[in-house]
Amino acid sequence: MAEEFNVAILGATGAVGTRLISQLEQSTIPVKSVKFLASARSAGKVLKFKGEDVTIEEAKPESFDGVDLVLASAGGSVSKKFLPEAVKRGAVCVDNTSAFRMDPQVPLIVPEVNAKELVNHKGIIANPNCSTIQMVVALEPIRQQFGLKQVIVSTYQAVSGAGQSALNELMEESEQYIKGEEINPQILPTKGDNKHYQMAFNLLPQIDVFEDDGYTHEEWKMIHETKKIMLNDMDAKDIKVTATCVRVPVRIGHGETVYFEVEDKSATAKQIQDALSNAAGVVLQDDPSQQLYPQSINSEGSRDTFVGRVRPDLENEGNFNMWVVSDNLLKGAAWNTVQIAEELVKNNLVRVPENAYEA
Amino acid sequence: MAEEFNVAILGATGAVGTRLISQLEQSTIPVKSVKFLASARSAGKVLKFKGEDVTIEEAKPESFDGVDLVLASAGGSVSKKFLPEAVKRGAVCVDNTSAFRMDPQVPLIVPEVNAKELVNHKGIIANPNCSTIQMVVALEPIRQQFGLKQVIVSTYQAVSGAGQSALNELMEESEQYIKGEEINPQILPTKGDNKHYQMAFNLLPQIDVFEDDGYTHEEWKMIHETKKIMLNDMDAKDIKVTATCVRVPVRIGHGETVYFEVEDKSATAKQIQDALSNAAGVVLQDDPSQQLYPQSINSEGSRDTFVGRVRPDLENEGNFNMWVVSDNLLKGAAWNTVQIAEELVKNNLVRVPENAYEA
Structure with missing residues (x-):
């Protein structure tokens, strides 16, 4: 047995x-x-x-x-x-x-990317930040096939990423807004900071607290966790990463516009789509003729990472845009x-x- | 008189x-x-x-x-x-x-950028697309002082940009969602296309119809209108632009993450902030220590373009991130x-x- x-x-x-x-x-x-x-x-x-x-x-x-x-x-x-x-x-x-994510004693694992590092664990294994996980799931098959030089990501993060109380606040504020009642934010953008702002029908370009360099800690995580996860491969060259993280009035399902540069300048969007459609944990939803692309509400309850809107930067060979969505509470956590x-x-x-x- | x-x-x-x-x-x-x-x-x-x-x-x-x-x-x-x-x-x-925006007989004008082209008008002057206007208002003072080589923009576009009926649809859907009622989208993402999707508490990476190259027409506008507006200056070198446009469940006030590369590699974030704070039509809201940054709900009713979160790409000299918000019905239209x-x-x-x- x-x-x-x-x-x-x-x-x-x-x-x-x-x-x-x-x-x-x-x-x-x-x-x-x-x-x-x-x-x-x-x-x-x-x-x-x-x-x-x-x-x-x-x-x-x-x-x-x-x-x-x-x-x-x-x-x-x-x-x-x-x-x-x-x-x-x-x-x-x-x-x-x-x-423990950045602790050198602790492997930081996304199974589709670096499961093989589990063998050396010392008792604690860290799960990365939600917005990082779905991005590296989408980027890893591209890195493996074409090499990856640079990533510029903008996130559209759902409120449930800030916890159940934040999600309750979004729904309460939305109802208050519709009824014309006063709104008194107590939690968002981030419980641990001083000021709180309305989230309903609004955009808040702050997730977690600010670091000294002007980046938020969420952006710091996306930059540093991505490197720790993806650069485990001895063949991997350094990958440049920059990020802007924005909270949006969505319940579940983070969105990300991911702009990336590959090493293989002959790579085509079609080849990247093929790599994604064969990748573990990825569902390619990319057919403009059918208006098929990932949406937050469709990601809810799924373990997959959905990728669409894959297309080349028309003026920069080897550079591409894509749109990545996943249930931040499931694959993200x-x-x-x-x-x-x-x-x-x-x-x-x-x-x-x-x-x-x-x- | x-x-x-x-x-x-x-x-x-x-x-x-x-x-x-x-x-x-x-x-x-x-x-x-x-x-x-x-x-x-x-x-x-x-x-x-x-x-x-x-x-x-x-x-x-x-x-x-x-x-x-x-x-x-x-x-x-x-x-x-x-x-x-x-x-x-x-x-x-x-x-x-x-x-008439791309008609060579018609000047495409954002007064802060290219008002001087009005002198040659032939009776019709075009107003650019909303998401383009606020971006070029923020980029022009940077271009003038430091030169501009490349722009990678992701938009977070408010629903009022799709018209009053779309805005009514968002509010109706939001109320239906809260009450647990059925939602029947009829308008968004874009009236002129075949399929319609829920906008309440959702993200829709389609604004306007798709072109053959996989970009939406909104993205096409941001690329081509930006060049027509900013490259009028005889000194201006070509600017590379790529865009991903996403509709978010916000009523008024488009957000944009704008990643840009300047020619002057010695430029600092502080210098860029100074250029922005002295620019016509721009209000710099950029103080992380006070959690001060542009928000959609605060832009509503203002003619200004709000800019914040200005910071360097830590791994690419001469490259920066910023966050731009404006009332899409006012400065945007x-x-x-x-x-x-x-x-x-x-x-x-x-x-x-x-x-x-x-x-």
Whole structure:
């Protein structure tokens, strides 16, 4: 009989947490037991797993005794506090927060791109930022076939990326706007900053806080995480990346205009479309004659990354535009996390090595 | 006493038309009389001009007898039909449709950029596409000071750019979505195409119809109109432009991420900000420490173009990102049209020359 695993979900209640549960239910991972962990505030609430009631427990270091696999999405500080404790107790952790992404001890994984790096994990594996994941899924088959020199990305990010409370705020504001009522923003653009602005029927070119160089931390993530994920390949040359991240009044499904330059100047849009249509995790939706292109509402609930509007820059050989959409809560978060866990199971890597992660 | 003008507004009822009226009311143009012209369907309706009732008349060639100045925004086919007739009757026409924009006989004007070309008009002057206008207003001071080699733009276009009926559709769909009712799109992404998609809480990467090369006509406009407007300067070298245009569920206020390369590789973001803050028609809103950046809802009702998020591409010297927002119905349409008319008045150019426009 196949090995079965005791799985803990840390942060089971949020927009991503509820999807971690459903993605785990639908996964190929043989689950012996599940444990839902959260803050004291959520402890005692009951959620379902495969039809059975599971009572949420308050997360403590001892909660991880006997756990094989942790899927974490309860915020960076929670992961920082508990995941090293879980590793000490023998649990392998897949973390959806930004806590460990740039840590040199931690592989940052998008299975379609760099699953092979899992073999060297030390107990913690990081799941990249949502907007980064869908971009590298679309870029990797292009990089493999034509080489990749430069990427200029503009994001159109859905509000659910800022969490369930932000999504609630969008819907409340939209209703207030329609009724002509006053709007009092409390959360967006980002909970952790000082000022809050209306999101309904508006555009906010700030996601996460600002860095000293004028980029937001979200833009920083897209630049640095992309390099960490894509440059693992020894053959990969450096890729230049720049990004502007904008929040749009959409519920689920990040959009991205991705402008990119390939090394092979003879590459055609048709060849790039072919590479994309054969790529794992990608669905090519690209037929202008049928007005077929990726849309946010059509991406909702799918694990795939949708790509369309592939066309050459008419004045710069080897440069192309494309449009990439994916469900930011699934491929951008919960599904990529569970997919990493499936890879761990498949490759017999649900074990903490001797040279385990050290905080 | 200053000369006064008989002004006709062709297409006075739409989202742009009502703003043509209010912008004309607030303009420096000495108005002797106004005439509102529209289709037979709207004839007989009454609108106000400076507090007085004006009854809409059905547009006919004879309607332009005695008219000095026509402001047109009733659709391309209407302009094609009537403006040459108006010119024959001695009226100078400023056209907000796409009918004459690329016509070599017709100057395509954004006053902050190329007002000096008005001197050679032949009776018809074209107002550029909304998304093009705000971009060139922001780029021109940069081009003048640092030279401009390349532009890569992604648009976040408000629904009012597709007309009042599209805006009504967005609001109706938003309300239906909130109430859980069925949504039946009839207009967006573009009235003239076969399929219609939900706009509420969605992203639609199609504005106008598709060309054979995979670009939409809106993207084509941004590429070709930008060159026609900015390359009038004898010193201007060719500027490479590529664009992806996306409709977003915003009412008013187009957003644009504009990535650009300047000729002067020593240019700094600070110098570019200074150039922008001194430029006509531009308001620099760029202070990350105060979370200050342009937002769609703040642009509504203003004639200005707002620019923020100016910062260098950290890996490509001489390349920069910025974020540009403007009220697409004002600077993108009605105000730019009236502003052109003001320039004509100021420079004594409200007269059809002998070598008048020939259809």
